[in-house]
Amino acid sequence: NDITHNDALKALLTAKQKAEELNVVVNIAIVDAGANLKSFIRMDESFLGSIDIAIKKAKTSRYFNIATGDLGKLSQPGGIIYNIEHSNGGLITFPGGIPIINQNKNIIGAIGVSGGTIEQDRDIAIAGANAILNQLKN
Amino acid sequence: NDITHNDALKALLTAKQKAEELNVVVNIAIVDAGANLKSFIRMDESFLGSIDIAIKKAKTSRYFNIATGDLGKLSQPGGIIYNIEHSNGGLITFPGGIPIINQNKNIIGAIGVSGGTIEQDRDIAIAGANAILNQLKN
Amino acid sequence: NDITHNDALKALLTAKQKAEELNVVVNIAIVDAGANLKSFIRMDESFLGSIDIAIKKAKTSRYFNIATGDLGKLSQPGGIIYNIEHSNGGLITFPGGIPIINQNKNIIGAIGVSGGTIEQDRDIAIAGANAILNQLKN
Amino acid sequence: NDITHNDALKALLTAKQKAEELNVVVNIAIVDAGANLKSFIRMDESFLGSIDIAIKKAKTSRYFNIATGDLGKLSQPGGIIYNIEHSNGGLITFPGGIPIINQNKNIIGAIGVSGGTIEQDRDIAIAGANAILNQLKN
Numbered sequence: 001n002d003i004t005h006n007d008a009l010k011a012l013l014t015a016k017q018k019a020e021e022l023n024v025v026v027n028i029a030i031v032d033a034g035a036n037l038k039s040f041i042r043m044d045e046s047f048l049g050s051i052d053i054a055i056k057k058a059k060t061s062r063y064f065n066i067a068t069g070d071l072g073k074l075s076q077p078g079g080i081i082y083n084i085e086h087s088n089g090g091l092i093t094f095p096g097g098i099p100i101i102n103q104n105k106n107i108i109g110a111i112g113v114s115g116g117t118i119e120q121d122r123d124i125a126i127a128g129a130n131a132i133l134n135q136l137k138n
Numbered sequence: 139n140d141i142t143h144n145d146a147l148k149a150l151l152t153a154k155q156k157a158e159e160l161n162v163v164v165n166i167a168i169v170d171a172g173a174n175l176k177s178f179i180r181m182d183e184s185f186l187g188s189i190d191i192a193i194k195k196a197k198t199s200r201y202f203n204i205a206t207g208d209l210g211k212l213s214q215p216g217g218i219i220y221n222i223e224h225s226n227g228g229l230i231t232f233p234g235g236i237p238i239i240n241q242n243k244n245i246i247g248a249i250g251v252s253g254g255t256i257e258q259d260r261d262i263a264i265a266g267a268n269a270i271l272n273q274l275k276n
Numbered sequence: 277n278d279i280t281h282n283d284a285l286k287a288l289l290t291a292k293q294k295a296e297e298l299n300v301v302v303n304i305a306i307v308d309a310g311a312n313l314k315s316f317i318r319m320d321e322s323f324l325g326s327i328d329i330a331i332k333k334a335k336t337s338r339y340f341n342i343a344t345g346d347l348g349k350l351s352q353p354g355g356i357i358y359n360i361e362h363s364n365g366g367l368i369t370f371p372g373g374i375p376i377i378n379q380n381k382n383i384i385g386a387i388g389v390s391g392g393t394i395e396q397d398r399d400i401a402i403a404g405a406n407a408i409l410n411q412l413k414n
Numbered sequence: 415n416d417i418t419h420n421d422a423l424k425a426l427l428t429a430k431q432k433a434e435e436l437n438v439v440v441n442i443a444i445v446d447a448g449a450n451l452k453s454f455i456r457m458d459e460s461f462l463g464s465i466d467i468a469i470k471k472a473k474t475s476r477y478f479n480i481a482t483g484d485l486g487k488l489s490q491p492g493g494i495i496y497n498i499e500h501s502n503g504g505l506i507t508f509p510g511g512i513p514i515i516n517q518n519k520n521i522i523g524a525i526g527v528s529g530g531t532i533e534q535d536r537d538i539a540i541a542g543a544n545a546i547l548n549q550l551k552n
Binding site: 310311336338339340341353354356357358359360362363364365367 | 461462463464466467470486489490491497499500504505506507508531532
């Protein structure tokens with residue numbers, strides 16, 4: 001129940017292709033079921049600050065098996081898990097990180113994207129996850 | 139005035155039993171009066187991100203001798219200790235961490251729980267603390 | 277292929293019993309196959325500085341599937357992996373950390389012990405690992 | 415004078431192919447001229463502890479424009495840069511990290527490999543760097 005390096009490359013390159021279609025440069029990170037970095041690419045001219053954000057989005061998504069944007073709705077001021085971002089060496093809780101699921105509906109990893117708008121980051125992440133199991137709509 | 143390892147194990151296992159009754163998988167951490175990790179267990183299939191949160195809830199509770207949920211009410215935007223979460227390597231200030239008190243009303247440690255809803259985490263923490271001195275109601 | 281929390285507790289308590297037989301107080305940490313903390317206990321009056329060392333011994337052992345003392349032989353000045361201790365947030369490479377293996381010969385986690393002499397720490401770690409699969413001699 | 419993401423992927427996949435020929439599983443990291451992570455892959459079943467080491471080898475190599483093994487010769491006890499590993503969040507100074515050079519003899523990045531013997535790691539790193547400019551012998 002762990003994403004293979006071949007699938008991690010496939011998801012990475014599919015996400016990169018989606019970024020190119022959207023004409024945006026991003027950083028893309030994929031972690032395995034243990035939230036360990038599995039594959040990564042930084043597109044030319046993308047934000048320097050997005051390396052860490054892409055990795056943290058992927059890790060955050062796997063830490064709690066949730067889309068980062070959904071976690072962020074709960075961590076707002078007054079929310080039930082306000083400031084959860086201070087845990088685990090820093091979480092990122094805005095859109096762009098989603099779990100990767102296989103055909104047996106097991107979570108085998110997660111993908112994180114940073115560099116575009118949050119809508120672009122999310123759509124690119126979805127494209128990457130859908131390369132493994134086509135299940136999510138933009 | 140320091141929780142013993144036998145009591146730390148007792149509180150841990152009582153909290154674990156409560157989690158099993160609630161049918162939820164959590165991470166449970168107990169710190170001593172010095173806010174040092176005393177006992178810990180990670181239940182199978184619980185969130186990866188909850189290890190650090192359970193430990194931080196226990197430490198936060200002992201750092202300030204308060205239930206984490208009560209601290210969180212004061213750290214909101216405009217609150218008197220806004221963003222105190224940035225101190226001490228990261229605090230967690232939503233429910234699930236509470237002080238452990240002995241028969242002489244001394245605080246001898248704290249317990250932190252993470253993995254369920256905040257209500258479940260709090261109830262499990264209370265069950266653990268009550269194993270040492272039965273004083274708190276859900 | 278991941279140690280269960282029940283087995284992690286069993287290994288922990290067996291190691292603790294061994295420490296009591298040896299009349300030494302230690303910290304004992306068990307990590308799962310992902311090198312994540314699974315169970316922990318700090319015996320009364322043990323060194324404060326041994327909490328982190330016990331956890332780092334367990335993680336180091338699983339990071340490289342090796343007894344920490346064997347890794348330390350290679351990381352000496354002039355050794356082939358001199359100063360590897362600077363990786364992964366700090367490794368501990370003297371004895372006291374060993375992999376935990378199941379009946380199918382899979383590594384399912386690791387145990388780390390700190391607080392006694394390195395011989396005591398190693399023997400206590402072995403006792404803990406042997407609670408899962410009796411295979412190691414002191 | 416910065417490695418492109420296409421070249422970083424090319425070097426990564428060439429290094430991966432070399433690892434497969436050597437029948438060893440490794441982690442491979444490539445950084446750009448700014449020592450920022452550019453591409454990465456973690457092969458299935460490779461050491462958990464090698465993720466960080468591969469990245470640190472690549473960064474170390476670019477930080478000082480040197481093969482990590484050569485730096486390690488100088489950082490031994492009594493050496494001119496003894497314990498330089500304490501800088502920059504942790505360096506790795508044994509073989510497996512080398513600069514990547516382009517046709518104009520400019521250093522455009524570096525590659526770091528971890529998971530095999532130090533000879534294997536170095537040979538895999540050389541294979542990756544040679545994918546950009548064929549200049550190094552094993």
